[in-house]
Amino acid sequence: xxxxxxxxxxxxxxxxxxxxxxxxxxxxxxxxxxxxxxxxxxxxxxxxxxxxxxxxxxxxxxxxxxxxxxxxxxxxxxxxxxxxxxxxxxxxxxxxxxxxxxxxxxxxxxxxxxxxxxxxxxxxxxxxxxxxxxxxxxxxxxxxxxxxxxxxxxxxxxxxxxxxxxxxxxxxxxxxxxxxxxxxxxxxxxxxxxxxxxxxxxxxxxxxxxxxxxxxxxxxxxxxxxxxxxxxxxxxxxxxxxxxxxxxxxxxxxxxxxxxxxxxxxxxxxxxxxxxxxxxxxxxxxxxxxxxxxxxxxxxxxxxxxxxxxxxxxxxxxxxxxxxxxxxxxxxxxxxxxxxxxxxxxxxxxxxxxxxxxxxxxxxxxxxxxxxxxxxxxxxxxxxxxxxxxxxxxxxxxxxxxxxxxxxxxxxxxxxxxxxxxxxxxxxxxxxxxxxxxxxxxxxxxxxxxxxxxxxxxxxxxxxxxxxxxxxxxxxxxxxxxxxxxxxxxxxxxxxxxxxxxx
Amino acid sequence: xxxxxxxxxxxxxxxxxxxxxxxxxxxxxxxxxxxxxxxxxxxxxxxxxxx
Numbered sequence: 001x002x003x004x005x006x007x008x009x010x011x012x013x014x015x016x017x018x019x020x021x022x023x024x025x026x027x028x029x030x031x032x033x034x035x036x037x038x039x040x041x042x043x044x045x046x047x048x049x050x051x052x053x054x055x056x057x058x059x060x061x062x063x064x065x066x067x068x069x070x071x072x073x074x075x076x077x078x079x080x081x082x083x084x085x086x087x088x089x090x091x092x093x094x095x096x097x098x099x100x101x102x103x104x105x106x107x108x109x110x111x112x113x114x115x116x117x118x119x120x121x122x123x124x125x126x127x128x129x130x131x132x133x134x135x136x137x138x139x140x141x142x143x144x145x146x147x148x149x150x151x152x153x154x155x156x157x158x159x160x161x162x163x164x165x166x167x168x169x170x171x172x173x174x175x176x177x178x179x180x181x182x183x184x185x186x187x188x189x190x191x192x193x194x195x196x197x198x199x200x201x202x203x204x205x206x207x208x209x210x211x212x213x214x215x216x217x218x219x220x221x222x223x224x225x226x227x228x229x230x231x232x233x234x235x236x237x238x239x240x241x242x243x244x245x246x247x248x249x250x251x252x253x254x255x256x257x258x259x260x261x262x263x264x265x266x267x268x269x270x271x272x273x274x275x276x277x278x279x280x281x282x283x284x285x286x287x288x289x290x291x292x293x294x295x296x297x298x299x300x301x302x303x304x305x306x307x308x309x310x311x312x313x314x315x316x317x318x319x320x321x322x323x324x325x326x327x328x329x330x331x332x333x334x335x336x337x338x339x340x341x342x343x344x345x346x347x348x349x350x351x352x353x354x355x356x357x358x359x360x361x362x363x364x365x366x367x368x369x370x371x372x373x374x375x376x377x378x379x380x381x382x383x384x385x386x387x388x389x390x391x392x393x394x395x396x397x398x399x400x401x402x403x404x405x406x407x408x409x410x411x412x413x414x415x416x417x418x419x420x421x422x423x424x425x426x427x428x429x430x431x432x433x434x435x436x437x438x439x440x441x442x443x444x445x446x447x448x449x450x451x452x453x454x455x456x457x458x459x460x461x462x463x464x465x466x467x468x469x470x471x472x473x474x475x476x477x478x479x480x481x482x483x484x485x486x487x488x489x490x491x492x493x494x495x496x497x498x499x500x501x502x503x
Numbered sequence: 504x505x506x507x508x509x510x511x512x513x514x515x516x517x518x519x520x521x522x523x524x525x526x527x528x529x530x531x532x533x534x535x536x537x538x539x540x541x542x543x544x545x546x547x548x549x550x551x552x553x554x
Contacts, residue, residue, distance in 0.1 A: 098519040123545035134549035
């Protein structure tokens, strides 16, 4: 056994370095083509989201006849892992490996989880629906297997996205970050739209065999795309592997992360804005159909309008941020656009004007695009280089949790109003207007929160400007980044690299 | 790094590093095996083979 192991090790050690997935030494500028390749991991994330929330949602209810409440529960399961994103990001920050990698091992593990979940998912769903002789099996087998499959995929998605974004942030300079954020959002959106179309087209004629092919095909595509995305991306830092330093516990790292900065305020803004923009995502189509009497084909195009608005928002945000705008100002304008957008959507129902509704939807997409881009860029900029994983984990945890809660809450509010006594006599828009109004209120609160954060930022900038030159250079930064500290743009908040070592 | 006696050419990996690459391979195989086993059990539940 051990001789076999030795032989394998020797074999691996003699493979040419050209065929190993290591990047060259940290290069000065990462070309766009390489960033584009890295952003492929967002395509797999988008594919997984569409498959879980869209395609399988429908297949389980319509074709497999699984009770809608059980389907809702299964789809909500991955949300359980969302708060752990902060912890995953922190773990990747302090990860030690002989190869000098921090991000690649986690993205790889996340990919394996996603793959494993998709590999067993179709069979789990077939057993869950009592296909063929599974009807005689104990119900816990199907339920347990389906829950496990959804949990695996969810955990994998959270892991891949968190650490993938951290790797992207590692690779580029601060002034280049808006480009990366735009790229990541666009690829996520393209992945979602593309896979929704492809899955819809392949599953036109549903058969159990087709379901297995589609879901397991998604598993293979996930591994393939993530391998391509990861190849030769992360520079190795062998010095890190041999350096002996005590790493802070998660609690200490977190305290360091929020202390004396606007990190918590920013997370608050993200939570409010994400809920404000996200609550209507699943309600826009039924609203258009039931209140404005749009046809199914037209309501499906609403999603396209929303996505187009988002794409325009990302493009504008990338442009102005690369020109040096403050990311929080971009988020502020996005939220500001969201307020009249939902005003138009609310007004369109009683007025019966479909064009007003479409314009409102497009504006909501535009506002959400600006807001998402602005807040993610702000997160990247405010993170000290040694805590990038933790910062993006916290962003992802808040963003995913808020989005999940918002969608669930929107549905629950509508259903509760529909169940009120005398609901039959209500106007058609009655179940929807309160949800849209709540979104308006959340967006106004987000505007207020952004204003508070901006004020605090200005104050912090005032007080730290004079103390910064005294900070000693951080050895960690030197290995990452050959440019001298003084030449690196500091963003709105001081990049206090010395923080971790000062602990 | 060049004075590391463990270093094996032509990859420039040390034995420790090669061992880490190896551990990814082993872990991957284990996960693969477990997933395949579970998938087979689930298929056997719905459409049993071997009578």
